[in-house]
Amino acid sequence: MISIRNVVKTYGSGDTAVHAIKNATIEIEKGEIFGVIGFSGAGKSSLIRCVNLLERPTSGSVVINGTDLTKLSQDQLRQARRKIGMIFQHFNLLSSSTVFENVAAPLRLNKTPKEVIRKKVTELLELVGLAHRAQAYPSQLSGGQKQRVAIARALANDPEILLCDEATSALDPQTTESILDLLLDINKKYNLTIMLITHEMHVVKKICDRVAVMEEGGVVETGTVLDIFSRPQQMTTKNFIRSIFDDQLPEGLLDRVHHVPGSRLVRLTFIGESTGHPVLAELTEKFQLKPNILFGHITQIKDTPFGYLVIAINGDSTVLDKAVDYVKQQGIGAEVIEHV
Numbered sequence: 001m002i003s004i005r006n007v008v009k010t011y012g013s014g015d016t017a018v019h020a021i022k023n024a025t026i027e028i029e030k031g032e033i034f035g036v037i038g039f040s041g042a043g044k045s046s047l048i049r050c051v052n053l054l055e056r057p058t059s060g061s062v063v064i065n066g067t068d069l070t071k072l073s074q075d076q077l078r079q080a081r082r083k084i085g086m087i088f089q090h091f092n093l094l095s096s097s098t099v100f101e102n103v104a105a106p107l108r109l110n111k112t113p114k115e116v117i118r119k120k121v122t123e124l125l126e127l128v129g130l131a132h133r134a135q136a137y138p139s140q141l142s143g144g145q146k147q148r149v150a151i152a153r154a155l156a157n158d159p160e161i162l163l164c165d166e167a168t169s170a171l172d173p174q175t176t177e178s179i180l181d182l183l184l185d186i187n188k189k190y191n192l193t194i195m196l197i198t199h200e201m202h203v204v205k206k207i208c209d210r211v212a213v214m215e216e217g218g219v220v221e222t223g224t225v226l227d228i229f230s231r232p233q234q235m236t237t238k239n240f241i242r243s244i245f246d247d248q249l250p251e252g253l254l255d256r257v258h259h260v261p262g263s264r265l266v267r268l269t270f271i272g273e274s275t276g277h278p279v280l281a282e283l284t285e286k287f288q289l290k291p292n293i294l295f296g297h298i299t300q301i302k303d304t305p306f307g308y309l310v311i312a313i314n315g316d317s318t319v320l321d322k323a324v325d326y327v328k329q330q331g332i333g334a335e336v337i338e339h340v
């Protein structure tokens with residue numbers, strides 16, 4: 001659906017050149033919610049703006065449904081962009097137009113008949129829960145309501161793709177939740193492909209199917225959100241996951257574990273059904289171990305329960321090896337993070 005191939009974006013030239021995207025390749029499937037996460041300056045905004053050519057890549061291609069946008073004429077590009085809606089962190093609404101007129105704007109540009117516009121805008125405002133504010137002006141709305149208007153406007157031309165540039169970064173946590181729920185809703189209802197950029201792992205955890213992690217202009221890791229949470233490879237990814245659950249154990253606690261010879265610290269990860277598995281009881285029953293829980297967290301990644309436990313076990317090393325293997329056979333991730 002969206003193929004970002006070897007995209008490079010350099011601003012300026014010579015000594016002052018900024019290499020915002022060094023070489024990014026991402027494939028996004030139809031109907032998927034794909035997140036790009038990275039710290040400030042990683043190149044996320046530049047990347048998402050290259051998808052609809054708000055920024056033209058310095059090299060590389062952006063292929064949407066088989067068409068390379070970088071090869072289109074201005075007129076063809078205008079046509080192609082109709083199928084790509086976009087929302088922004090600061091909403092970008094027309095302040096002197098009503099909510100109705102903001103949503104109608106893209107349709108008026110296409111010279112859509114008045115009656116069709118009235119019907120479509122009414123439908124969209126109902127979808128985003130703002131039918132009763134059609135005659136209000138943006139200044140009379142809350143941030144969440146403004147973003148709802150922006151979403152309605154982005155959907156006016158029945159796009160196949162919605163690009164979200166830090167769409168919830170200016171909103172409080174509760175409003176963020178409701179906007180993310182709305183995005184999930186429209187993704188399901190219209191099988192809309194959504195690409196979003198964010199610096200909040202919470203956003204990725206709640207709505208994304210897959211995620212790419214960006215660092216210094218490059219994509220350093222890509223995978224399903226469950227994979228990324230259960231087996232993060234890069235330090236940046238681990239740091240983002242720590243913003244959701246910080247498994248750094250306090251020094252004092254580690255010291256105590258370090259004083260018990262033959263101890264192992266094991267990180268267990270439970271996904272889906274395995275969250276219901278009484279594995280600690282089994283370690284006691286089958287291996288006569290006495291697991292000591294040092295850290296635990298259970299959460300939901302999109303629709304799937306995800307649990308995370310750090311335990312200390314000690315005993316004979318052959319028994320500990322067998323116990324760890326047994327846990328893995330039960331479909332539970334088990335990674336020995338420290339031997340004492």
Ligand SMILES: Nc1ncnc2c1ncn2[C@@H]1O[C@H](COP(=O)(O)OP(=O)(O)OP(=O)(O)O)[C@@H](O)[C@H]1O
Nearest residue numbers: 011018019020038039040041042043044045046047
């Ligand atoms: N129009 C521009 N002209 C020159 N440099 C730019 C421009 N836009 C972005 N940059 C630079 O490109 C790099 C990547 O910026 P970009 O905004 O894409 O990153 P980001 O990950 O979205 O960061 P943030 O979350 O802070 O917006 C930064 O060093 C930035 O200063």
